[in-house]
Amino acid sequence: MKTDAFALRHIGPREADLQHMFKTIGVDNMAQLIYETIPDDILLKAPLNLEPALTEYEYLNHITKLGSQNKIFRSFIGLGYHPAIVPAPIQRNIFENPGWYTAYTPYQAEIAQGRLEALLNYQTTVIELTGMEIANASLLDEGTAAAEAMALLFDVRTRDQKKANVNKFFVSEEILPQTLSVLQTRSTPIGVELVVGNHEEFDFSADFFGAILQYPGKFGQVFDYAAFIAKAKENNIKTAVAADILSLVKLTSPGELGADVVVGTTQRFGIPMGYGGPHAAFFATKDEYKRSMPGRIIGVTIDVNGNRALRMALQTREQHIKREKATSNICTAQVLLAVMAGMYAVYHGPKGLQYIADKVHASAVTTADALNKLGVYQTNTSFFDTIVVKADAAKVKAAAEAKEINFFYIDENTVSIAFNETTSVKDINDIIAVFAEATGKTAETVSALSETAYIPQNLIRTSEFLTHEVFNKYHSETALMRYIKKLERLDLALNHSMISLGSCTMKLNAAAEMLPLSLPSWNSVHPFAPVEQAQGYQTMLKKLEEQLNVVTGFAGTTLQPNSGAQGEYAGLMVIRAYQESIGQSHRNIALIPASAHGTNPATAHMAGMEVVVTKTSENGNIDVEDLRAKAELHKDNLACLMVTYPSTHGVYEASIIEVTKIIHENGGQVYMDGANMNAQVGLTNPATIGADVCHLNLHKTFAIPHGGGGPGVGPICVAEHLVPFLPGNPVITTGGDKAITAISAAPWGSALVCLISYGYITMLGAEGLTSATHHAILNANYIKERLAGYFDTLYTGELGRAAHEMILECRPFKANGIEVTDIAKRLMDYGFHAPTVSFPVAGTLMVEPTESENLEELDRFCDAMIAIRKEIDEASADDKNNVLKNSPHTLAMLTADTWDLPYSREKAAYPLDYLQENKFWPGVRRVDDAYGDRNLVCSCAPIEAYMEN
Structure with a gap:
């Protein structure tokens, strides 16, 4: 052995x-x-061509x-990504703890009360810092969150706007470049026309339904958007604001300025940059839009005993329920990272966050003042953490890189410098020395941070935030460690028992795969760092793409999509781009078997396709004759088939090659949903069954942990003819030579956790x-x-x-x-x-x-x-008072003085002997979902706030 x-x-x-x-x-x-x-006709004839296992x-x-x-340079690049300090008790007790990272999406609320409370803390943090009424429990990244904001505002247009087909969406030229690219991708298929421009010159015409602003702007300028938002409101134009969450500690909240939606990323709340992800995006809006809001919402309710309980609210919005009419994809979340960000707010509390934000601002001010004295003039009139200076970019870059420092170079005469919580006085002096060398001048040494503020008085935050007890109680490591452990004990994860979720593939997340994520050499790289500084990443990502090509039988892979849903969407958008390139852009029909994942029709709708459902036969397989008839009927407009293999019914359908042949004969492409790839690897593959593109769930088949419902990674692998259309990025070149615009914000999506899948494949081998x-x-x-x-x-x-x-x-x-x-x-x-x-x-x-x-x-x-x-x-149907109807049974029930149920306490709690050794106690009794939806409370609040009248 x-x-x-x-x-x-x-x-x-x-x-x-x-x-x-x-x-x-x-x-x-x-x-x-x-x-x-x-x-037999789909079995591979040779083993996978992979390197020997390590x-x-x-x-x-x-x-x-x-x-x-x-190369771990000190990063002052900014653009939505900043070095952050991961508090050690959060790193050790959450990030590196299988009790947190191996849990599943909290559909079964009674055994997920700890994670649900952590997410409620996160939502409360977002609500209070943004000044909004309701927030969800995270989205994928800032770019996709902004796209969801656009989609929500499009969905809630006024009746007159819908009647007049008002479809223009204004995008401030201050928006982050990667966010603009994602907006471009997501707008066209749903019929939205983007108009990019200067918000100070916007004409507020009746052609617009919405607008999005960046706060602060992409290079740090803080604008007062109150007048813009007020005038937009007068013209029935709703406004989204993409905001830096740390800046909201010091700046007037977008909610107070009148925004309808606020989005952003919580990366700088204690999450490593990780070459782009994973990071939890936030999404906050008004209560009236709650049924149009994407993602999961954690809400307060009661259990059957009337005790406070938490659960995911308003699940009827979900894709698997409403299919193409859904407003939410519950899988599009970064739960583990949201838990960490929320716990960062718990650990630091309002005073700690104020201290951090003040220090960041003071670092920027101090540097700006010193550079001004040097004759290197700073041009932002108001800023939080990012300054812009005029200098010879080439000379600055050479001097900076010699000191292992990265700035962002806007053009040949303009440099952007973004400060963060790790910035020290020594860093400031090193930055000043870089510019002194570039200009041939002598700089004075800075010994202390400035107390001057470069924020207008009317934009300085005056409202309170994080006043709830949870943010003011756990500020010692001992207290936080015990709070985290208390919550962990309420959650059932893979470190306790098997989670046998069909389609979700809850497999072992091996410790050896996870360990590298904690190494600074991997988690401290900015996604827009020059690629020559990220050669370890470039090698690993390229090798992983090659491994996935071998596994799928395809020619090319993109790792950019950072969820399975994003992978589905990327696959369809690549098909669209290919068909457009050969003069067949009219193809818009997606055939989808009735047994398919609920996400498939919703994704097809997002991609601008019309869904035609094909029948399922009595044995649960695709009705081949019905599919043939519909493919032939729609052959002039057939875009694709979306098929899951093995089927969602858990069967290797023998007709699969015939099915894919029918689609190709009628001019369509075949997209294979990779949710069940764990039944294919090494035995068959998507190329063999006749697919043209497939997405893979790296958080299923390839061992990335579910993390309580995220992080996920959903790369797509494609046949040769689709390779040129793999998605790009506006800052770092990636993708095919005819690349579609970005699917996700970072060039390689959630690159840090790709290490896990790379390790899984490399250590298993063929x-x-x-x-x-x-x-x-x-x-x-x-x-x-x-x-x-x-x-x-x-x-x-x-x-x-x-x-x-x-x-x-x-x-x-x-x-x-x-x-x-x-x-x-x-x-x-x-x-x-x-x-x-x-x-x-x-x-x-x-x-x-x-x-x-x-x-x-x-x-x-x-x-x-x-x-x-x-x-x-x-x-018995006549007697509801039985052990099944009363389940789950809590410790409080079993230890109560009275027991009036018609079965024993032992039967309730210990029906089999193994439970005597290792018993898990549900945190609450069965939750009342309907009650919570009728009395929706989605933040930390006293029980009186949600009690039904």
Whole structure:
């Protein structure tokens, strides 16, 4: 046994377990199982062409050496990214803690109360600093948040504006360049016309529905937007403001200026730059727009006992419910980073944030004054953290880089310098010395920071913020550490038990993959640093792209999309660009099987396509004849098919090559949703089945942690003819030679966490990757057979096998008065997170164990499900007072003086013996979603604020 092989540690079942598992399934070996599961015509004929696998020790040496090729210059580039100090207790207890980074999106609120509270803190921080009424629990980055603001304002146009088809959106020329690029990408498909210009010269004509402003401007100038916003309001033009969140500690909030939407990034609240991400974007707006607001919203409600509880509010906005009519994609979030940013606000409190903001401003003022004395004149009349000076950029750049300092060079005579919380007096003197050398003058040494303010009196913030107790209580490390631990204990994550969510692939996030994220050589690089300073990153990202090309069989990859939803969108936009390039821009029909992910039709709609749904046959597969008929009917306008493989029903459909051929014969392209790629790697691939583009969920198949619902990474891999259209960036050149505009803000998206997937592939190698897929299929079929006779599997392949996941039929239990939700809640009492509930089929559970779970854990889950099945048999539709309907059971219930339920406390809390050793207690009883939606409170507030009248 090669005990240093990473595959041995990543894959759960031991060699000694395999014969028992094969016997249970009814096969002799793995080869027979694969033969009975996957159609022979799509199996790869050769192993993946990847470099030999590295051991964990070899990989960590390799990645440390590679990281040393990144030059960590002091960064004063700005443009939305700043060096930030990650408080050590937050780094150790959240960022590096699997109790936080391995949790899933908090759909099951009763076992996610800790994360929900942390996100409520985040929302409160955003609401109070922006001066708005409601905020969500994060978006992907500032650029995409600005695009969502544009879409929201377009959605809430007045009736007269919609009737007149008013579609112009004003963009201030002060907007960050990457944000403008994302706005350009997102505007055209939905019919919005962007007009970029000077806000001081805007004519407020009736052709405009909205505008977006940057506060402060991209190079630091602080503008007073009050008059602009007021005049816009008079003309029925709604205004979004992209704001620097740290500046809002010192500046009058956009809400007080009259803004309708405020967006930005919380990166500088204790999140490393990481060459562009991941960072949590914020989105805040007025209460009246809450049903049009994107992303998840954490709200306060009560449980069945009337106790305060938290949960995700207004979920009826979501893509998987409303499909193309949705206003929200719940997956488009950066939860782990939002938790960190919110905890940064908790740790520092209002006084700490004030101190940090004052120091940043004073650093900028001190430097500006010193440079003015040197004859290097600063041109911003009002600023927070960024100054602009006139100097010979080439001479400054040479002197700065000699001192390992980066500025941003606007043009040959203009330099921008952005200050941050890490800036010291020594840094200021080094900056002054750079300009002294460039100008041939002698500079005076600065010994202390200036107390002068370069902010107009009418824009200095006077309103209070973060007055709630939580922001004024945990300022010692001991106090914060215990608060974080208290919240962690309320959350069920992968470090406690298997999370068998179908489609979501909650696999092991190995420690060796995660460790490099804490290295300054990787997490301290600005995304707009010159590429020659980021050679470690450039090598790693290029290798990862090549690895993904091999895995998918495609010719090119972009890592820019920073979520699966962004990947879907990128794939369709690349198809659009290709079809436009060959004179077929009229193609706008997307065929989507009825069984597809709910995100697919919503994304097609965002990409300006018209959705035509194709039927699903009785066995759950694509109805090939219906698809053929609709492809032929729409052949003149057919843009693409969006297909998931294996299907969302957990089946390798034998007709897939015929399906993709039909689309190509009728002039369309094939987009493959990569949500189920964990069942393909090393055995088949998108190119083999006939796809032209696929997105991959690196936070699923390739081991990036879900982080409570983000970070995600959703790269797309494309065939040769689509490579030229891969997305670019306006600051750093990337993408194809006919690149579409940006999908996400940073050139390589969330580059820091790409290290995880690079490590996963590099340490598994071809053999390990293929073995992982084998064992994912093995584990799924083992669960299927163990549960046979208790739970029917809704769909299977032609020989009765599941793919890597299966749908368990739960609808017949309604005869006993039991809904699928009752099973999900009862599983909490057994120490498990529920499988995916009612997706893709209402009233079912979709189970995916992944390859990382060992036989003992699989059996424990199966024992729990079988025990619940017996409890279902004991239930009666006439009597709702049973162990399933009352679940989950909290510690407070079990230890109360009275117990008047018709079953024992032991049955409620300890139905199986293993629970005696390792019991997880839900934080609250079953939550009341409807109550919370009727009484929506989305910030820290006393209970009186949300009590129903």
